[in-house]
Each structure stands twice: as C-alpha cells, then as structure tokens.
Amino acid sequence: MMLGPAIELGLDLTVLATDPAESAAAVAGDVTLGAHDDERAVRELAGPVEVITFDHEHVPPEILEGIGRDGLAAVRPGPDALLHAQDKLHMRERLSALGHPCPRWWRLPDAAALEAALAEAGGRIVVKTPRGGYDGHGVRIVERAEDVADWFAQGGDLLGEELVPFTRELSAQVARRPRGEAVAYPVVASRQKDGVCYEVIAPAPDLDPEAERRIRELALAIAEDLDVVGMLAVELFETADGAVSVNELAMRPHNTGHWSMDGAVTGQFEQHLRAVADLPLGATTPLAPCAVMVNLLGGAAEDLRPGLEAALAADPELTVHLYGKSVRPGRKIGHVTLLGEEPGALLERAHRAERLIVDGPGDGDAVPAP
Amino acid sequence: MMLGPAIELGLDLTVLATDPAESAAAVAGDVTLGAHDDERAVRELAGPVEVITFDHEHVPPEILEGIGRDGLAAVRPGPDALLHAQDKLHMRERLSALGHPCPRWWRLPDAAALEAALAEAGGRIVVKTPRGGYDGHGVRIVERAEDVADWFAQGGDLLGEELVPFTRELSAQVARRPRGEAVAYPVVASRQKDGVCYEVIAPAPDLDPEAERRIRELALAIAEDLDVVGMLAVELFETADGAVSVNELAMRPHNTGHWSMDGAVTGQFEQHLRAVADLPLGATTPLAPCAVMVNLLGGAAEDLRPGLEAALAADPELTVHLYGKSVRPGRKIGHVTLLGEEPGALLERAHRAERLIVDGPGDGDAVPAP
Structure with a gap:
C-alpha cells in the first residue's frame, strides 16, 4: 500500500x-x-x-x-526509536521514565516474580513476550505461573501488565520528519476480535475535544521523546473515568490508520513516505464527518469474487481494498472503508460487506442482475 | 494509475x-x-x-x-464502440445520425471539398486528421487548402469542423458495464493550453442544474447508443446561449477525470476497471464542494524534487501525482489536485504548486526549514 x-x-x-x-x-x-x-x-x-x-x-x-x-x-525510524516498538519491556521502562501514562507493569525474570505480581494485582495479569508478538500472539491472561512456564523456559524476562478495565481502545497516529516537524491525525476508536484489529471509527465517537487534544499531544510528545521518524500509532486504553494509558506503540502505517487512505486528505502510507523521505507532511484533515474501516479476515469463501460483486452491488459507496493474499481463516486479506455521517449506520453497512466478501453471498444475498 | x-x-x-x-x-x-x-x-x-x-x-x-x-x-470497449474514439469522421457521422449535438462538419475527400467548406463557413474551419491525433496533434485551423496539402498527400478523407465560438469546454464522464448499468460523474469545466488539457474544475462552476442533468443524460445516451463499456469522456463546447455540442469522445480514464481519484468516492481508474471487469459500479459522489486538477507539463526543472518539496511545504492539502516519466518540455509528467470550497482560490493554489514543481523553486520560493 x-x-x-x-x-x-x-x-x-x-x-x-x-x-x-x-x-x-x-x-x-x-x-x-x-x-x-x-x-x-x-x-x-x-x-x-x-x-x-x-x-x-x-x-x-x-x-x-x-x-x-x-x-x-x-x-527511519532509527534503531533506537524502533526498539520501543520491538521490545515491550523497553517501551514500558522508557514511557514510565518519561512520565507517560502506562498500566501498572512488572518486569518478570522468573516464576517467583510472576507470583508476586499476581498477588499484588489480585490474582490475574496479562503476560507478554517482550519481542516478536503481534495480533494477539505472545499475549496471555495468566492466573498461575505455570501458564507461561514454556515462555520462561525459553529464557529472558517477560512483561506483566495489569488487566486494564478499559471501556474502549483508542488509537492516536502522528507522523514526524527527521528534524521534528510533526502532524497528528484525529484520534480513532478501534475494536479487536480475537486479538486482531477488526473495526475502526474515525474520529472516535463522543470523545471530548479537550480529551482529544490531550491525546494528540501525548502521541506527539512520545514521537518527539523517542525520536520517531515516520508514522507512529499509539494504541491506548480508555477507562470509565476518561483516563487513557498506553497499550502499544507501532512505528509504521498501522491498521488503525487505514481509514485515512480514503478518508483523509493525506493517507497514512503517503504520510509515512513523506516523513521518512524528509518531505513536508500533508494535511490530516478528514474528508467526511465520519469514516469506518472494517478488516476482512479470511472466512468461508476461498474465491472472493462472488462476495465482492454482491458487496459492491449492495453498496455503491463502499471502498474495498484487497491485499492479493491467499485466503486462510482469520488472515487479514483486505479491508473496507465507508465515509458518511453516522458511525452506527456506517458500521452496519461495512459489516454487511465484510460478511458478503469473506463468507461469500448466501441464498438471500443474490447479486441483482444489472 | x-x-x-x-x-x-x-x-x-x-x-x-x-x-x-x-x-x-x-x-x-x-x-x-x-x-x-x-x-x-x-x-x-x-x-x-x-x-x-x-x-x-x-x-x-x-x-x-x-x-x-x-x-x-x-x-472492452469493443472495437465497434472504440472506433468512434479512434476515427473522428466515423464519430461525426454516427453522432449526427443519432441526433446528438455536433458542430457543423464536412467530410473532406480533397482540396475542392475543403474550399467549398471554407466558403460555406466564412473562410476559416478546423481540419482534423480522422485518426491518430491527440493533445492538439492532427488539428489545424485552416484558411486555405494549401494549409493541409501534406495531409491530403497522405491520402484518406479529412474532417472539417466549424470553429465553434465556445465560451468554455465541459467534460461529461460516464461509466458503463457490459450489460448496460451506467453511472455519470458531475460535469466538469476544463481549460486547454496549447491543445493540451491543463486545468479542470469539478463540478463546472455556475452550471445550471437542469443543464447539468441534460448533459449527463447526453453522455449516458451516447454510451448506450455506441455500446461503450468502461469510462467514456464526452468533451463538449458550451456557447454563450448555454447550448453544448460534442467535441471529442474518449473511451478510457481521461485527463478531465483525474480529479475523481482524490475528489470522488470512486476514482475513474477504479471505475473503469469495475466496468470492464463487469463488477458493480461505484458511487460518483464528490468528496468536497469543489475539486480542481492542474496538469504538470514539463518545464525548466529536470529534477522535480526541490519544487516538490517547496510545493508540499507551501500547501499541506496539496495532492501530487507524478507519473515517473522523464521530463521533456510540455510533456504531461503529473498532476496536482486540491479539494475545497471555492474554485478561484483553489486554482490559484494549484497553479502556484504547478509552477514550483515544473520550473523549480526560484529565489523567492525558499523551502522553509522544518
């Protein structure tokens, strides 16, 4: 892309x-x-x-x-910056030292440390392998040290984090050039399915403008503090009191920013290239009051064409992005985007398209003859 | 694209x-x-x-x-349809037979026929080679038969057309599937420079909605009458009385539709592919009240990068499309697009960007340090 x-x-x-x-x-x-x-x-x-x-x-x-x-x-981003997206323990240490909001976390060199953390946290924590995880891999909810005995056996410290009682996940994306020029995209809301990003609403509905401003500034501050060049996605937990804490960092175009390809003046892939090629950054202005993005995860249909036809016929405003990957269950094979006014109605349409494409049209979804 | x-x-x-x-x-x-x-x-x-x-x-x-x-x-489009875009005499004969508005025109087998047409038209007509012309090539304004003696010497009939006293040029684009489903884009205004499309405003400013509807229907009717599959651009002359006549036809994505890549829900290249692959067509809805497109024609700058930097720095909302072609004077090497409210201001910004990119930044256009 x-x-x-x-x-x-x-x-x-x-x-x-x-x-x-x-x-x-x-x-x-x-x-x-x-x-x-x-x-x-x-x-x-x-x-x-x-x-x-x-x-x-x-x-x-x-x-x-x-x-x-x-x-x-x-x-670009440089290895020192990138390490914060590669190594979650390194990221937690640095963000905490900088005073940026994080969930409670523990460095876990061994099972004893994990037991202590479990006791401190009330019996359940999230344990992560610091490196190599993605899309839910390398993340477990743990109640006993035995649950991650295999990970300890591989050597190296693990990361423990409190289970944040979040009400939703937000994502703040910024882009930054080598000498510091930076821009922020509207903060979006995202929802996961089995650990994989599944749907995004841009901008995040009902987010107080002052809270949005603070979150954008947090993401810009992290980009500057870590000397990120390129796109940075700061994934955040929002809790019932409106507070946020950093979940993960990604230093590249990110699934939570795919909406911008069709929904903003400058899409995130172009923006990333501008930033790393040291070209002036583009406007992040949305092209519509609301954009929704829904991922296409491999489903029952191996041949996507019948479902694609049905989805395009059902919704002329639908934008489909297929990735040219072979279909495997749960694999990200594309995404769809819709622009409009009201997130609820847009999501309903996007999910209808998603089901048609990934599972194929059923008996009730006959493609109308043109 | x-x-x-x-x-x-x-x-x-x-x-x-x-x-x-x-x-x-x-x-x-x-x-x-x-x-x-x-x-x-x-x-x-x-x-x-x-x-x-x-x-x-x-x-x-x-x-x-x-x-x-x-x-x-x-x-797709089939050879019978495509012939109307390949052969201007064929196009004139067919459109006239169908009753679609054309300028007065003459088939010119020889110099005598040209002299007769000149006499009839008041001393000046446009003469075109029926095939092979583009971007002003194969088009001459003629006052004497000698002006096109070289073309007659090559054999074959020429096309003569009255010089239409047009007030502006319009372009109506439609897309059509093999079995007839069709959609129309907003009618746009275009301006040429030395016979080459130079700037486009979408939608055409101050075009009466009823006139716009009639022009869309004309383009849809031509697509159906000629059995076009894919994108069809109908280039039109508008005269002071508001009447239009067909200038040329193009059966492919067309320069006057480049604005749609950034300015409409479905860009013309995607739309053309949907049509020829017999997929349902996409919405042609504009994403902003006004879009302007300005072509980048090869100028003084061989290296486009300094001007690109200056143009992007001067206007974060600018979208630039370079074509990866080597620079030659007057060659189409890319285009820029801007979305907004008011065509005059957008054109001014687009032409500023154009000059920076094609001629390079001058002394007064220093790139601001980021």
Whole structure:
C-alpha cells in the first residue's frame, strides 16, 4: 500500500521479500529477495537505497545498527526509536521514565516474580513476550505461573501488565520528519476480535475535544521523546473515568490508520513516505464527518469474487481494498472503508460487506442482475 | 494509475509496453513486451487474460476484431464502440445520425471539398486528421487548402469542423458495464493550453442544474447508443446561449477525470476497471464542494524534487501525482489536485504548486526549514 503513493511522490521503492510471489513483491518493480532477519539480505537492500523503512517491527536491531554505522542507508525510524516498538519491556521502562501514562507493569525474570505480581494485582495479569508478538500472539491472561512456564523456559524476562478495565481502545497516529516537524491525525476508536484489529471509527465517537487534544499531544510528545521518524500509532486504553494509558506503540502505517487512505486528505502510507523521505507532511484533515474501516479476515469463501460483486452491488459507496493474499481463516486479506455521517449506520453497512466478501453471498444475498 | 485499483479489487493486471523502462511497465508485476500496433504482441497479451482494455485509443481496430473473433479475450470497449474514439469522421457521422449535438462538419475527400467548406463557413474551419491525433496533434485551423496539402498527400478523407465560438469546454464522464448499468460523474469545466488539457474544475462552476442533468443524460445516451463499456469522456463546447455540442469522445480514464481519484468516492481508474471487469459500479459522489486538477507539463526543472518539496511545504492539502516519466518540455509528467470550497482560490493554489514543481523553486520560493 506504500507503492502507489511512492510512485506519485516520485520515490523509487525497492521491496525486501522472501518470495517473489509475496503480495508486495508481486506488485513492486524492484525486489530484493531475502528474509527480514537475514543480515546479508537487508544489507544488500540497503546498499543502493537512501532510506530504509518498515511495514513491520521485526528486523533485528543489530542489523539496523550496522547499516547506520556503516553509512549504507538512513534507517527511519532509527534503531533506537524502533526498539520501543520491538521490545515491550523497553517501551514500558522508557514511557514510565518519561512520565507517560502506562498500566501498572512488572518486569518478570522468573516464576517467583510472576507470583508476586499476581498477588499484588489480585490474582490475574496479562503476560507478554517482550519481542516478536503481534495480533494477539505472545499475549496471555495468566492466573498461575505455570501458564507461561514454556515462555520462561525459553529464557529472558517477560512483561506483566495489569488487566486494564478499559471501556474502549483508542488509537492516536502522528507522523514526524527527521528534524521534528510533526502532524497528528484525529484520534480513532478501534475494536479487536480475537486479538486482531477488526473495526475502526474515525474520529472516535463522543470523545471530548479537550480529551482529544490531550491525546494528540501525548502521541506527539512520545514521537518527539523517542525520536520517531515516520508514522507512529499509539494504541491506548480508555477507562470509565476518561483516563487513557498506553497499550502499544507501532512505528509504521498501522491498521488503525487505514481509514485515512480514503478518508483523509493525506493517507497514512503517503504520510509515512513523506516523513521518512524528509518531505513536508500533508494535511490530516478528514474528508467526511465520519469514516469506518472494517478488516476482512479470511472466512468461508476461498474465491472472493462472488462476495465482492454482491458487496459492491449492495453498496455503491463502499471502498474495498484487497491485499492479493491467499485466503486462510482469520488472515487479514483486505479491508473496507465507508465515509458518511453516522458511525452506527456506517458500521452496519461495512459489516454487511465484510460478511458478503469473506463468507461469500448466501441464498438471500443474490447479486441483482444489472 | 490503474494498477493500484486493480490490486485492491483483486484483479490481475498485465501491461503491454514497448520497453520495460516505460513508467507503467516499471511498476506493473506482469508485462508483455511489444507495441500496441503489433498484432503478435497484442494477441500474446490477449491469450492469458480475460479482458483487454486501453489507456489510449491507438490499437488498430482490425487487431481487436481478430481477438474478439478468435475468442482470445473480451475487448472492452469493443472495437465497434472504440472506433468512434479512434476515427473522428466515423464519430461525426454516427453522432449526427443519432441526433446528438455536433458542430457543423464536412467530410473532406480533397482540396475542392475543403474550399467549398471554407466558403460555406466564412473562410476559416478546423481540419482534423480522422485518426491518430491527440493533445492538439492532427488539428489545424485552416484558411486555405494549401494549409493541409501534406495531409491530403497522405491520402484518406479529412474532417472539417466549424470553429465553434465556445465560451468554455465541459467534460461529461460516464461509466458503463457490459450489460448496460451506467453511472455519470458531475460535469466538469476544463481549460486547454496549447491543445493540451491543463486545468479542470469539478463540478463546472455556475452550471445550471437542469443543464447539468441534460448533459449527463447526453453522455449516458451516447454510451448506450455506441455500446461503450468502461469510462467514456464526452468533451463538449458550451456557447454563450448555454447550448453544448460534442467535441471529442474518449473511451478510457481521461485527463478531465483525474480529479475523481482524490475528489470522488470512486476514482475513474477504479471505475473503469469495475466496468470492464463487469463488477458493480461505484458511487460518483464528490468528496468536497469543489475539486480542481492542474496538469504538470514539463518545464525548466529536470529534477522535480526541490519544487516538490517547496510545493508540499507551501500547501499541506496539496495532492501530487507524478507519473515517473522523464521530463521533456510540455510533456504531461503529473498532476496536482486540491479539494475545497471555492474554485478561484483553489486554482490559484494549484497553479502556484504547478509552477514550483515544473520550473523549480526560484529565489523567492525558499523551502522553509522544518
């Protein structure tokens, strides 16, 4: 999704892919073959380019440090910044030291520490592997130390966090250039399904303007404090009293920002490229009072075409983004966006489209003859 | 510009290009090498695909007829429809027979016919080569038969048209599916510079709603009468009395519709793909009260980056589309779009951006330090 905006900004994009059949590689003109954790491949990518950036957080920091040290390419966000999105213990330590709101958390070197944290927290906490988790992987709700015995056996400290009694999840996205220019998008509300981002409403409904302003400033402050370059998504818990605490950080275009591709003057993929290429940032102004985004997660339909036809026929205002990935149950294979006035009605339409596309049209969903 | 929408709709796109370095080929995953008038190459392209469509009108009709006859692929728009965009004499004959408004026109087999037309028209007419013209090529204002002696020497009839005293040019775009479903975009106003589309205002300012409705219906009727599949642009002259007559037809996404990529729910490239792939058509609703599009025509700057930086810095709401083409004077190398309320102010901003990008920032256009 960065490819289109890259062309339009006159930037040459080379993609690192493990397989030429990968969806990004299949559409990119220039591809370097190799894995993201293969130092040789990442350095081969770095050689001819000016800037390296990411669509996930899993490139090992030591590879990126070497590229910066040897002057092969600018790494944006830099390895020091990126580490806060790669290592959740590092993120908690740093945000806490900076005074940014976090849930209560514990460094857990062993089962004894976990038992102590459980006692302190009332018997249940969330335990996370500091690195490598995504979309609900590497996260468990734990009542006994045995629940994560396998993780302790692998070595390394774990992160414990209180179970925040949140009323909803919010996400604040900002973009920042190398020398500090930054812009913030409207704060959005997101909902997960089995640990995977599922639906987003932009802007977050019924969010007090003063609270919105504070959350935007929090995200801008985190971007500056951590020296982030590119897009930063700050995922937040909101509790009944209106307070927020930071859940996770992502330093790249993020699922909670997909709405901006169709719903804002500057979409997040273009914005990320502008930021890492050190071009002036674009307006984050929404194009409609409300945008909703619903993820398409692999369902019963292997061939998406009949459901796509039914969904487009049912809703001419629907925008569909398929990712060119093969369908596996629960896999993110695309998303849909709708712009309008009222989030409830838009969500209902978006979910109808989602069901048609991922499960295929049923008997009651006949495609009307044109 | 069809590539992004193709991916998002789950369509596999193969591009026919004469050179792998051509801008479309450089970004497309699948490329067939060959010229658009090379029957072997076009048939090689047709073999594996389901549908062939176009981004210009210059593929010889006999090649397309052969592909249809041999069932290699569906050709959309079909050769019979496309001929009206390929051959201006054919278009004039057909539109006149259908009763659609045209300027006075003459078939000119020879200099004597041209002299007669000149006498009838008061001494000056427009003469066009029926085929192969674009962007002002193949069009001359003629006062004496000698002015087009070279064209007559090449053989074949020419087209003569009265010089319409138009007050402005309008463009009406519609999209139509194989079985007839069709949608119309808002009618826009366009302005040319040296025969090349230069700026577009959507919707056309101060166009009476009843006149707009009639023009949309004219475009929809032409699409149906000619059995067009895909996007159809009907370029029109508007005269002081508010009457319109058809200037030209284009059966593909058209420069006068570029505003829709950023300014309408469904952009024209996605809409064209939906139509030719026989998918339900999308809403043509504008996203703002006014959109303006200004073409970037190659100017003094060979390196576009400094001007791009200055333009983006000066106007965060600016959307820039570069085409990845090398810069030559007057060549279309991209376009810019702005959404807002008032066309005059938007045009001023768009032209400021245009000058910065195509000529580069001057002494007075220093890029502000971020």
